[in-house]
Amino acid sequence: MSKVIRIGTRDSELALWQAKTVQNQLEARGYKTELVPVKSTGDLILDKPLYELGITGIFTKTLDVAMINGTVDIAVHSMKDVPTALPFGIVQAAVLERASTEDILVHKENPDYKKPCTIATGSLRRQAQWLNRYPHHQTTDIRGNVNTRLQKLAASDWTGAIFAKAGLERINVLPDNHEVLDWMIPAPAQGAMLVVAMEEDNFSRTACAKLNHEPTALCTHIEREFLKTLEGGCTAPIGALAEDFDDEIRFQGVLFSLDGQTKIEIERVVSKANAVGFGTDCALEVLDNGGRELMKEIKEKMKK
Template identity: 70%
Template sequence: MKKTIRIGTRDSELALWQANTVKSKLENLGYTTQLVPVKSEGDLVLDKPLYEMGITGIFTKTLDVAMITGTVDIAVHSMKDVPTQLPNGIVQTAVLERASSEDILVTKSKVYFESPCTIATGSLRRQAQWLHRYPNHKVVDLRGNVNTRLQKLKDNDWQGAIFAKAGLQRINLLPADFIDLNWMLPAPAQGAMVVVALEEDEFCKEATSKLNDYNSEICTYMEREFLRTLEGGCTAPIGAFAEIIDDEIYFKGCLFSIDGKTKIDIEKKVLTSQYKGFGKECAKFILQNGGSELMISIKNEMK
């Protein structure tokens, strides 16, 4: 059977770049494709922090509905935005080779971190880790797509704003003035792109599975398993990063209080052949060492 694969995507510049990347890869394999951009609620409501909007998957829900109702066949997402529990009938079919997972601080001039600073981010994870390191700083909310957030940084009297390095690199917006935050643990699956399709759509599942990068799939699986076990959704201050070196996976995970004062972390390694269940094991360590109480506190604070 020959059919056109309709690719659902958010209509921001970064989301379109990701969807076009998948489009090109599929067309290079001989498939016919069509882009179908849609706006998500997360793109439309810019005056509330994400955690106040009441749901996880705020950037993916619209595309899930479009897929289930037959408007699109597949969707392309930044994997860190995707809830760990996919809707019934939708399955992950490919994780593309991962780009940089690092966070960076974009600045307008030299920053003196020992002085009081105002730093912008819409992420509780980034906020908590920043305040843990710099408790005398102020963190303000920053929402919108990459272009909007860069403009807000220019327009406001902030010392810097935190971005995912991969997002800026992908659309050629990485500025000269930035600082690598190699001490900050990224969001689970940050820097990775994921393709999802309907479980019953064998044609699209087979086509998109050819784009899968096995190492990226394993590492993001472990990080998302860690996240799912902590029951953090997409908004709690949870960081995780897994990296394959030779035949081992090195894993780091953390959970913070929203104010950054409390930190619980873990660093372990496992054979690549034993990756399944390891993220869950690491999350259980966090929960048994104060994480359960901290998660209850975080959820109460976010109500």
């Protein structure tokens, strides 16, 4: 094990926490490692909503290039940020055991949702689900890493901002003034960490395979399969959650219009033995139930 595995990561506090977690698990198994932090385009451009940037894998592209160029051997990502189609030559090496999948609202005082409110989120999925539930509210864009978004919320007159619970818990910044949005379907693979490697790098792939958590890998695969089949390369308000219950997988999926007023959802259960293609099958059912027309409408509006 003389080779040093160079671990590529974004340089935010959360990304470094995730990379160090992988580093610790590899070193506990006898591997030598080195962290290589880099800034992604998504971290540098903070004045535009993500969906307006028009870049697939905005948080992963810089690390993809570093891997292809041989600057790093593996990269660690929040799995929900990773495009469903990996670049040629890069493969999934491990999915770590999942943390919380829930979205939360960090708020000021005790919000009265019957009154007009402004809720901050940079996610079309969160925006659409919030407006579906509270059509009399407004949403506003918010960008930046977890700490930056918390600071922006504190300095604003917004009622609250939506975060992934796992991210705030991992770096110990989860405030008391929050509530779990148990009605909100998370992003596909939310709460999961993905390690990728070069397909030809057998050493790093073998090392990372020891970190793989099979139940999480299966559930996130189903969710991302659902996303890939629906999305067709277009950013859209899509939520998906697959949960492991002994010998079966329980799945919830949802597609919204951008304004949240149209909602197409699906709930299905499948045995693990029949889970191959399950995410695709669920997505096709959504598409047949009005999803094709809705996706066309979303793509046309996103071009404007």
